[in-house]
Amino acid sequence: AAAARYPSRSRNRPPAVPRGTVHAGGGLQHGAWRTSAAAIDIGLVNPIPAPSQPSSTYQMARLGPCLTAPEGYSCCAVGTDGAEHVHMTDGTPSRGTTGTMGIPEALQCPDRDKYVEAIAKEDLLDADNFPDNVPAMVLVDKKDVSAGAPICRTICVNLQKRGTESKPGKFKSRIVLDESDAHASRRPEDSSPTCLTSTLFLALSIACHFGWELVQFDVTGAYLLAPPRRLQYARFPRGWRFYLLARHGHLPYDPDQHLMRVNRNIYGATDAGLVWFDMFSEFLLDTLEFRRLPVDRCLFLLVQSGLRVVIVLYVDDMLVMGDTALKATVTARLRARFPLTEGGCDFLGLEIDNDTHAGTLTVRQTAYARALVRATGFEGSNPVATPLPTDFVASTPDSEVTQKEGAADASSLDFASVTGSIGWLATHCMPILLFAFSVFSVVCRPSKTDALAPRPAHRKALARTLRWIAANVDSGLTFHRRDRFYINPVVDASHGREPHATSTIQANSRSGGFILVGGTTVAAFSSRQRYTACSTFEAELYALVHVLRKLRTTRHLAEFMLGSRPPTSHVGCDNMAVVHALRKRDLTSRSRHVRVHLGFVYDMLDAGDVIVKYLNTQINPANGLTAAESRDRFARTMDAVTGRQPIAPKLSVSGVVSTTTSPS
Numbered sequence: 001a002a003a004a005r006y007p008s009r010s011r012n013r014p015p016a017v018p019r020g021t022v023h024a025g026g027g028l029q030h031g032a033w034r035t036s037a038a039a040i041d042i043g044l045v046n047p048i049p050a051p052s053q054p055s056s057t058y059q060m061a062r063l064g065p066c067l068t069a070p071e072g073y074s075c076c077a078v079g080t081d082g083a084e085h086v087h088m089t090d091g092t093p094s095r096g097t098t099g100t101m102g103i104p105e106a107l108q109c110p111d112r113d114k115y116v117e118a119i120a121k122e123d124l125l126d127a128d129n130f131p132d133n134v135p136a137m138v139l140v141d142k143k144d145v146s147a148g149a150p151i152c153r154t155i156c157v158n159l160q161k162r163g164t165e166s167k168p169g170k171f172k173s174r175i176v177l178d179e180s181d182a183h184a185s186r187r188p189e190d191s192s193p194t195c196l197t198s199t200l201f202l203a204l205s206i207a208c209h210f211g212w213e214l215v216q217f218d219v220t221g222a223y224l225l226a227p228p229r230r231l232q233y234a235r236f237p238r239g240w241r242f243y244l245l246a247r248h249g250h251l252p253y254d255p256d257q258h259l260m261r262v263n264r265n266i267y268g269a270t271d272a273g274l275v276w277f278d279m280f281s282e283f284l285l286d287t288l289e290f291r292r293l294p295v296d297r298c299l300f301l302l303v304q305s306g307l308r309v310v311i312v313l314y315v316d317d318m319l320v321m322g323d324t325a326l327k328a329t330v331t332a333r334l335r336a337r338f339p340l341t342e343g344g345c346d347f348l349g350l351e352i353d354n355d356t357h358a359g360t361l362t363v364r365q366t367a368y369a370r371a372l373v374r375a376t377g378f379e380g381s382n383p384v385a386t387p388l389p390t391d392f393v394a395s396t397p398d399s400e401v402t403q404k405e406g407a408a409d410a411s412s413l414d415f416a417s418v419t420g421s422i423g424w425l426a427t428h429c430m431p432i433l434l435f436a437f438s439v440f441s442v443v444c445r446p447s448k449t450d451a452l453a454p455r456p457a458h459r460k461a462l463a464r465t466l467r468w469i470a471a472n473v474d475s476g477l478t479f480h481r482r483d484r485f486y487i488n489p490v491v492d493a494s495h496g497r498e499p500h501a502t503s504t505i506q507a508n509s510r511s512g513g514f515i516l517v518g519g520t521t522v523a524a525f526s527s528r529q530r531y532t533a534c535s536t537f538e539a540e541l542y543a544l545v546h547v548l549r550k551l552r553t554t555r556h557l558a559e560f561m562l563g564s565r566p567p568t569s570h571v572g573c574d575n576m577a578v579v580h581a582l583r584k585r586d587l588t589s590r591s592r593h594v595r596v597h598l599g600f601v602y603d604m605l606d607a608g609d610v611i612v613k614y615l616n617t618q619i620n621p622a623n624g625l626t627a628a629e630s631r632d633r634f635a636r637t638m639d640a641v642t643g644r645q646p647i648a649p650k651l652s653v654s655g656v657v658s659t660t661t662s663p664s
Contacts, residue, residue, distance in 0.1 A: 103239030106158040107246055111171065115158050116246050118173040122156075125260065131339070136224050137234065137260035145259055149233055153178040154260070155268070156237035176268030177234055192273030194314050195298035197428060198515070198523035198550070199557060201363070201477070203299070203312050204352070205517040206561050207321040208361035208479040214321045214354050215331065216343040219280075222316030223272050225338065226265035226279040233259045234266075273315060280338075284311065288333060293560050295553055301561060302330060310561055319347050350428065351476075359481030365429045369473040372421050376466055381408040383471030384464055385635070387436045388628035392461055393497055394442050394450065401457040403464075410463035415454045416444040422465060429476045431524035432638060435512065435625050436465050438526045442499070449499040478643035482518045487558060489515045489551050490572040490615065490640075492622035493543035495536040498528045509533045511543035512625025515554055520643035523550055526625040538594060540575035544612070545597045547571065548604055555609060568608055572615035572622070579614045618651060 106115040123129060124136035145151075156175050163169030207214060219225070236255040244251050265275045281297070284290040290300040290311070300311040302322075309322030309330050320327060320334075334340060345352050353362045373379045382404075389401055403409075410418070419440040426433035440462060443453035454462075491513035498508035508528050515523040525546065533539035551569060558566050573579060582601060604610050621640035623629060629637060635648030 100157050100159045103156050103158065103237060103243050106173075107239070107242055111160070112246070114171045115173070116243065118158065118171040119156065119243055120247060122173040122175050124175055124264075124266070130224070134263065136262075136264035136266060138263050139253060140233070140259050140261050142257055142259055145233055149231070151233045151235065151259065153180075154234045154237045156239070156243075174267065175237060177232075177262075177266050177272075178268060179270050190271040190274055192277040192315050193297050195312050196296050198554060199296045199299050200312055200319070200350075201522040202517065202554060202557055203310055203319070203321065203561065204361055204363060205479045205520065205522055206310070206485070206558070207354070208359065208481055209485050209518075210323075211356045211359070211481065212321045213324065213327070213356060214319060214352060215327070216345075216347045217318050217320065217334070217340045218343055219316040219318075220339040220341055222280075222338075223267050223276045224264045226275045228262050228265050228269070229271065229275055232262040232269075234262060235259060276316065277313075280313070283337060287337075288330065293557065295556055299557065299560075302326065303563065308561075308563070314348055317343075317348060361479045362476055363429050363478075364474060364476030365425055366473050366476075369425060369430075369469055369475075372418075372425075373466060373470040373473070376410070376413055376418060378408045378463070378466040378470045381467045381470050384467045385631040386629065387433055387465040387468040388439070388461055389464065390628055390630045392439070392628040394439050394453075394458075394499055396457050396461075398455055398457040401460045403460045408463055408467065410459045410466065411456075413459075413462070415440070415459065415462065418462065418466070419444050422469070425469065430469075430472075431477075431514070431521050431641065432624060432634075433465070433469075434524055434526040435628065436461070438510075438528070440465075442528075475638075475642070477520050479520050480518055480643060484567065485518070485558070485562065486567050486569070487515060487517050487522075487551065487554055488570045488572070489513055489547045490620055490622040491540075491543050491547040492574060492617075492620055492626050493529075493533075493536070493539040494626040495533060495539040497627075500532075507532050509539035509542070510626045511539075511546045512622050513543060513547035513550070514622055514625070514641050515547070515550055516641060517558075518643075519640070521641045523554060524625065524641075525550065536575060537577040537581070540573065540578045541581075541594055541597055541601075544571070544573055544578060545600055548601060548610065551610065552604065569610045571610050571612045572620060573612055574615050574617040574620045574623075576614055579612060582612055 101109075103119065106112070106119075109115060120126070121129060125139055127133045127135045130136065154175055155178050156173060158171070158173045160171050161169035204214075206212075236258075240255045241251065244253075244255070262269075265272050269275075281292070281300075284300050285292070288302060290302045292298075292300050298313040300313065302309045302311075304326055307323040307326035309320065309326050311330075312319045312321075320331060322330075345354075349365060349368055351364045351366055353360075353364075355361070370379070373381075389396075392401070419437065422433060422440065423437045426437040440454075440458065443450055443455070443458045446453050491511070493512070494510045496507060496509060498510050500507045509532075510526065510528055512526045513524065514521050527546070529539065529542050531542060533542060548571070551571070555566055555569065581598070582605065585602065586598075601612070605612070617623065618633075619636070621637040624634060624637040624641075632649050632651075636651060638644065639646040639648050
């Protein structure tokens with residue numbers, strides 16, 4: 001309906017799941033999509049997190065309305081906070097849900113007065129809603145607006161946050177700009193940068209290493225604190241006349257004869273996120289004298305008299321850590337400049353348990369994982385030891401994947417959307433799911449690789465993954481305080497087991513690797529290689545170069561936060577031919593097709609940053625990112641990369657040429 005009413009906005013439909021390459025360590029916002037503003041306005045779906053609208057109230061599953069909607073609902077999705085976000089087809093929100101509505105729908109609800117009060121608190125024309133009594137919008141007569149002045153729409157989104165039986169959810173309203181009429185598309189350079197996932201986990205590992213306390217802040221009305229960069233006018237939201245009558249009993253002004261002049265940096269503007277980011281970073285850099293790196297502009301460091309404070313920024317949410325005395329000073333300066341709300345142990349849906357006395361820091365996504373299995377109908381399903389059948393790949397025949405009679409079924413689920421929800425876990429606290437996520441992303445829709453995808457074998461494998469998540473909702477990453485800080489990656493490649501992007505031929509290879517700090521993952525990847533490797537040596541070399549590129553960035557960030565260069569990293573590789581080639585330094589004509597890759601590795605070896613060592617395949621945890629492992633081997637991989645107490649059966653391996661990469 002929204003597409004028919006506003007055909008020019010069909011470009012805002014959710015994109016397909018990214019195929020082929022899956023990374024943990026990219027931007028947290030990567031893969032998020034923005035629902036059509038028209039669809040939000042007419043109350044069809046919940047708004048989706050975008051750089052111009054960062055509030056956690058509106059955060060949803062990053063690949064859109066997912067899973068199977070309950071009876072009577074038009075969509076059902078799992079938010080990044082673990083809550084189920086639903087919307088009823090008749091426009092009336094059910095008790096305790098977070099269904100979104102426009103003003104006319106809100107005023108037809110039994111809770112009409114509460115919605116009127118919520119909209120009044122959000123009224124951008126009311127100076128009393130702002131501490132400095134400067135309204136975000138100024139009322140102007142249409143006759144006073146010059147011809148050709150930029151005019152955009154506004155949208156008023158209303159919802160009730162999910163509450164409990166004893167405490168009902170809070171009623172919220174948010175007025176945002178809709179510039180889709182004035183701008184053909186959003187430019188990436190207009191959006192606020194966000195921190196890399198790997199940067200966040202690296203900062204947490206360093207906080208655990210030094211025994212730092214963490215504090216999380218949210219800036220209240222962050223965007224509105226900055227002035228606008230350009231002159232702009234806005235029309236009133238749909239139904240604003242009805243709101244004025246409901247609140248005042250009469251019309252204080254005629255919305256049809258007036259416009260609003262933008263007086264502050266309003267949510268929804270194409271450059272609103274960037275304007276806020278520039279303002280906040282300018283305060284940190286110029287006033288508080290923080291420093292940052294071009295590698296990740298959202299990581300800030302302050303060093304004074306040997307004391308250190310680190311701030312990790314994600315739009316208007318920040319995680320502050322460091323030495324107690326200096327951190328208290330910085331926190332006081334931040335509170336004096338911005339209206340801050342101190343959060344608990346939850347940061348962007350990540351549940352952080354920092355035990356400085358025990359020297360451990362654990363990051364989980366329990367609420368999100370539980371909400372996912374509940375919404376998909378897999379809560380209480382029979383547990384499985386591995387997320388995929390052993391040796392499962394995208395081309396596995398349907399006959400080779402079995403499922404018990406009466407077991408929980410995934411045949412009715414939206415395959416692509418559930419895959420996106422699994423990806424949110426895989427790219428954060430459950431990197432062990434990256435291989436499964438990557439396989440599902442290739443087969444989530446029909447393609448030249450598989451015209452019948454997703455086939456029954458894929459749906460059975462998806463059901464198995466959901467059963468594994470249901471049995472491991474508390475799984476996460478645990479960092480330990482150790483005597484020294486070390487970064488040791490492991491890497492692996494599977495040769496010729498991936499379908500080619502344009503045909504059904506099994507020609508491509510897969511790279512996989514973990515970057516471990518003290519035996520716990522801070523970054524991981526599982527990606528189909530761009531080039532067609534002609535041998536296992538070539539596939540392993542491509543994977544090695546991939547992990548070294550990530551390692552170089554990680555070491556750079558670690559040196560920035562630590563104040564000293566990390567010890568040389570030991571990279572574990574299970575291909576002896578690669579290890580020998582690096583020892584021989586062979587750059588003859590025989591190796592001309594991989595000369596650039598070898599040269600990059602040689603440069604890192606000569607710089608003293610890395611040592612590449614052979615690691616027996618049987619104990620290489622990176623194998624779990626290139627293949628579906630058996631029960632015992634998968635358990636050993638979990639022990640090696642999550643920081644948990646080892647529970648897997650011990651393995652006696654002979655013929656190890658060199659030491660392993662991780663002292664643990």
